[in-house]
Amino acid sequence: xxxxxxxxxxxxxxxxxxxxxxxxxxxxxxxxxxxxxxxxxxxxxxxxxxxxxxxxxxxxxxxxxxxxxxxxxxxxxxxxxxxxxxxxxxxxxxxxxxxxxxxxxxxxxxxxxxxxxxxxxxxxxxxxxxxxxxxxxxxxxxxxxxxxxxxxxxxxxx
Numbered sequence: 457x458x459x460x461x462x463x464x465x466x467x468x469x470x471x472x473x474x475x476x477x478x479x480x481x482x483x484x485x486x487x488x489x490x491x492x493x494x495x496x497x498x499x500x501x502x503x504x505x506x507x508x509x510x511x512x513x514x515x516x517x518x519x520x521x522x523x524x525x526x527x528x529x530x531x532x533x534x535x536x537x538x539x540x541x542x543x544x545x546x547x548x549x550x551x552x553x554x555x556x557x558x559x560x561x562x563x564x565x566x567x568x569x570x571x572x573x574x575x576x577x578x579x580x581x582x583x584x585x586x587x588x589x590x591x592x593x594x595x596x597x598x599x600x601x602x603x604x605x606x607x608x609x610x611x612x613x614x
Contacts, residue, residue, distance in 0.1 A: 461508060461509050462506065462507065462508055462550060462553040462554055462557065463506075463507045463510075463557075464504055464505070464506060464507075464554060464557050464558070464561045465504070465505050465507055466502060466503065466504060466505070466565075467495065467503035467504070467505050467515075468505075471505045471512045472495055474511065474512040474542075475491035475492060475495060475505070475512055475515055476491070476492040476495070477542075478491050478492065478515070478540060478542045478543075479542065479543045479544070480540060480542075480543050481543060484540075484543075486603055487576075487577050487579075487580045487583065487603075488538055488539060488540045489537075489538045489540075491503075491515040491538070491540065494515075494517060494538055500519060500520060500521035500523075501517040501518065501519045501521070501537070502517065502518045502519075502520075502565075503515070503517055504516050504517065504518060504561075506541070506550060506551075506554040508545070508548075508550060512542075513541060513542055513545040513548075513550045514539070514540060514541040514542065514545070514550055514551060514554055515538065515539070515540055516536060516537065516538055516539040516540070517536070517537045517538045518534045518535070518536060518562070518566075518572075519534065519535040519536075519537060520534055520535075520566075521535075523535055524573070526599065527573045527574075527575060527597075527599070527608050528571065528573045528608075528610070530570070530571050530573075532568055532569050532570045532571065533569065533570075533571040533572065533573050533610075534562060534566060534569050534571070534572050534573070535572075535573055535574065536558070536572050536573070536574040537574065537575075539551070539555075539583075551586055552586060552589060552590065555586060555587070555589075555590040556590050558572065558590070558611075559572075559591070559611065559613060559614065562613060563613055563614070569613060570612065570613045571610055571611065571612050571613060572592075572610070572611045572613070573595075573608060573609065573610050573611075574587065574592065574608070574609050575599055575601060575606040575607070575608055575609075576606060576607050576609060577601060577603060577604060577605070577606055577607075578604060578605045578606065578607055579603075579604060584607065584609075587609050587611075588609075590611075591611045592609040592610060592611045593609060593610055593611070594607055594608075594609055595608045595609060595610050
């Protein structure tokens with residue numbers, strides 16, 4: 457479980473071929489959107505790649521669009537969405553390590569942001585555990601998503 461050389465970087469052209477090859481089992485795919493569906497569009501979303509040894513192993517978006525208002529009234533919040541780790545790279549601690557770097561990354565790249573929010577499906581227990589472990593807290597707010605109730609979680613920036 458080597459996660460020493462994990463980096464969060466903005467999407468670059470050199471990452472695209474790796475991200476388009478990402479695969480997830482069906483039971484995981486229902487909870488997220490694969491990077492290949494988001495690379496070309498999703499205006500207003502910063503695309504972030506999780507690198508291990510300079511190779512993409514994961515992906516997520518940070519959104520500052522009006523969509524944030526669906527989850528928080530904080531004008532200085534970012535919405536984390538579409539987190540995925542390529543199936544062949546799962547179980548190696550990449551998601552946990554990447555999410556532990558998130559606060560520092562956001563503070564550096566978006567200095568005006570003081571909160572990160574996300575919605576996680578009630579049935580996605582592994583993701584809930586991951587987010588709680590790295591400092592997200594359940595806001596007790598709920599939202600109905602495409603496949604059921606979602607828990608809204610928040611992490612305040614230091």
